[in-house]
Amino acid sequence: MNQRADYLSRQDGQTAFVMGDEAVALGALYAGCDFFGGYPITPASEVAEVMARELPKVGGYYVQFEDELASISAVVGAAWAGGRAMTATSGPGFSLMQETIGYAAMTETPCVIVDVQRSGPSTGQATKPAQGDLMQARWGTHGDHEIIALSPWSVQESFDLVIDAFRLAEAYRTPVIFLTDGAVGHFREPLTFPTYSDALTAPRPRAAPGELVFGGRAVPPMAQIGDRQNVHITGSTHKSSGIRDVNSKPVHDELVHRLVAKIADARAELTRLDVRQVEDARVAVVACGAIARPALGAVERVRSQGHRVGFIRLVNVWPFPGPRLAELLADVECVLVPEMNLGQLNREIERFVSCPVVPVSKIGGVAHSVDEIYEPLLSRVEALS
């Protein structure tokens, strides 16, 4: 009996009106998630609430832990014991999780960390959305590593993309950051369920007895706890056997270069962009998450007035799709970057384009209106003619 299939197929092809956070949780069920460890935090609590309600129905386990440190730790433990594991939090909790996210990167643990971004720093405006964690997702933990981070802009995409997140976590044996925000997380929109298939569950390559679990190829297969292989998992620098070796430069070099390369070298394959009308564009707007919505509205309005403007939305923020952006934006004369922070995405784009990159920052917990992007966009494109 396949509980998951039997339960989820009841809604094949149906449409429901749900919240973004809820869609993340529901998508995780389709991706095969069977362990959720969490701790309440606004605006991410709904993910935990839906998981607490739904996960047992498909045979999974929900545990509310004493804090975010325990949540992410249990998620990593559960993943090594065979689980498809997820947690969900927001800025303050995401900060607390950083050390163990680094552990997950170092031990090549597949798991999904949902960060429903809220206004900071510190407690900030606890209930208000922001996009202040773009860099924390990339650089929050110490040491050299690469990360995969995905950023949805709608309820439907929150659902679809979290399935992708689980698949990428397994395919690259890495933590994947699901970088949504308090706006997308609380949108209520129609969500159409796919036809359930076990094929949506991310496959996990498993090591044969004696096969290397921590080296030997870009993404080695896993030996799980209980596989009777005496797997040795450590966040210390380790040899391809898993045994600690912290004093050897070649061992550290080989390990960390491989961890970086397995994701950096797959940059093209991991690039997910929503590109509209940039072929002839003189000015392009580049955004991600909730702010891509007013950004698209502004681009469409300026286009309708006969100006050559384009739109690019980053669906994956990390690894940064810079080389592809550079190609797409090669002939653009100016890039506008609206974001709900004081400048994170714009600086990353600057590294890849030769034209001026103009930040359109807004903080305070209210998303940009279309007008707030339309006006600077129109004035930039008019200034060119």
Added chain:
Amino acid sequence: MTKTPGTPESSENKTNPLRRYVRPGLLPTIFCAGCGGGTVLNCFCRAVDELELDPKEMVMVTGIGCSSWIPSPYFLADTLHTTHGRAIAFASGVRVMAPGMKVVVIAGDGDISGIGGNHLIHAARRNIDLTVFMINNSIYGMTGGQVAPTTPQDVTTTTTPHGNVEAPFDVASLVAAAGGTYVARWTTYHVFDLVKSMKAALAHRGFSFIEIVGQCTTSYAKAVGKRSAADFLADYKDRSVRIKKAAEMTAEELRDRIVVGPLRHEEGAAEFCDRLHGLTERVSAAALSEVAR
């Protein structure tokens, strides 16, 4: 080169039958001469052996610090060597998802009761089926002898050069009060009692915890002016008092004594994973019958 587990190497002890529990190719251990870690590993292997547990059905979870190196990498089993303080939290995730495995945490007092203290009390509260052996050497040894939550008052350490103004944690009592259902304290002097207690802890279904007072012959030796393991063991022998006898002693008489023995042993209490797995079974069955209708 892959070695058959249990096959002794020429340079290592060929006679000790417990060698088959030790990951090949790693001896001698990195422990300082006289460290209590070796005694704990020895007692642990003996307990596993006497209980006839299959190490392939065990997973060792550890944190950061000297004591975490007792099972990792030396005990030959699946091993999850985690971040500082989080071993019990990692182990909880493992225990939920690997119900057939015996999940054992071995770590130090700083790891378990300092930085990881919150996970300790909540795991005890849940009565989750984990076996936790906390080696209490009264100091942060690996980092060079800084004061720990277990360091006695007035002791001089590298970070209490003028003496420790704080009171030490009674960790075993804390765990018993928080809900742990097998709780004991022993020292590395009491090796036979310790093996027996480890067997009881491993056989117990629920949160089991042994505080093992053990010697740090480098950092704590320096702090208290002791030189050798023998000095420490003699001290443990002199200062320890059995829990039954302790019940008849006054607080004044118990000052500076080490109360040893089982503090709590309660079989049959509801265990967290049993309840959690039962909940999922119940809720999924109800959901499916709802769908069928």
